[in-house]
Amino acid sequence: MINETALLESPTLRNSVLDRTDVLDRVKALSLLPDGMHVTTAMVAAYFDVGLEAIKSLVKDHRAELEANGYQLLTGEELRSFKDLSGIQSRTRSLALFSRRAVLNIAMLLRDSEVARQVRVYLLDMEYLARTQPVENPAPVDAASLDDRIDQRITQILGTTVVPMFNALIETSGEHRRELIALRAGVQRIEKRLRQHNARLQRLEGPREDRPLASPPYTVGSWRSGAPGRH
Known part of the structure; x- marks a missing residue:
């Protein structure tokens, strides 16, 4: 010191x-x-x-x-x-x-x-x-995992904040009720697509994590995809 x-x-x-x-x-x-x-x-x-x-x-x-x-x-x-x-x-x-x-x-x-x-x-x-204070070395963040969390957060905001706000506006509006209903429907479609996108990502990543260590039996299909075997 x-x-x-x-x-x-x-x-x-x-x-x-x-x-x-x-x-x-x-x-x-x-x-x-x-x-x-x-x-x-x-x-x-x-x-x-x-x-x-x-x-x-x-x-x-x-x-x-x-x-x-x-x-x-x-x-x-x-x-x-x-x-x-x-x-x-x-x-x-x-x-x-x-x-x-x-x-x-x-x-x-x-x-x-x-x-x-x-x-x-x-x-x-x-x-x-x-x-003397320790230097923090945060663990590297997986990009796919980060994207997944972002999608989930956006979906949560849409479902818990934006849609209820539209519901409240629709209840108290008169002249613009139809436009608000259309906007709410658009937001709900976005929310649904985000959920579908997130589910699709999870399905794509699942087999990669659960892939068996042993090689699968040789088949014609595996030969066509480039798997090892007699040609």
């Missing part, structure tokens, strides 16, 4: 769990900018209950890793475009933005934050469960 110290020290381990950004909101609600995708440095600091300098220091020490996970510093035209799109009213000349993935990255780097520690614990618990 991955331990917390290894998570703090290993970029490879951190990268292996960075898709689990949902743990952020499980520990504490993460407020986002109006674009619904990013947060500022101040918002990251507020989430982890630390000062701005703690976040800025982590960015300085791990900038390449954070940029790979969505951190970006906007300036110039990019910043103006972002302000226009997001509706942010600010005169700042640069703006640092963190994606949810980058915020989770911060949680795995920030040592002096109880919220970050809780995020790491939650991550480790989820990773442990994912590794």
Whole structure:
């Protein structure tokens, strides 16, 4: 099992769990900018209950890793475009933005934050469960058997739901009674054909299952069908 110290020290381990950004909101609600995708440095600091300098220091020490996970510093035209799109009213000349993935990255780097520690614990618990729960290998489903069950289910629905519905409509209708009776008859014909189809399938599959192990006696008919014997 991955331990917390290894998570703090290993970029490879951190990268292996960075898709689990949902743990952020499980520990504490993460407020986002109006674009619904990013947060500022101040918002990251507020989430982890630390000062701005703690976040800025982590960015300085791990900038390449954070940029790979969505951190970006906007300036110039990019910043103006972002302000226009997001509706942010600010005169700042640069703006640092963190994606949810980058915020989770911060949680795995920030040592002096109880919220970050809780995020790491939650991550480790989820990773442990994912590794220890048995993998289910369902038995292969026979296609003929599946078709048979589907036919039976359709027949059941027609017989127990659709036909009774038509009966109720016919009882309360006046003007369209004849059309409803005709529709009901059509549904009943479909139901009957499905039953016949299912019975025919069962008859076809029956001899295959009950076929004797010993070869039958040689006959002229078996020779014509390709059975072994003298020619």
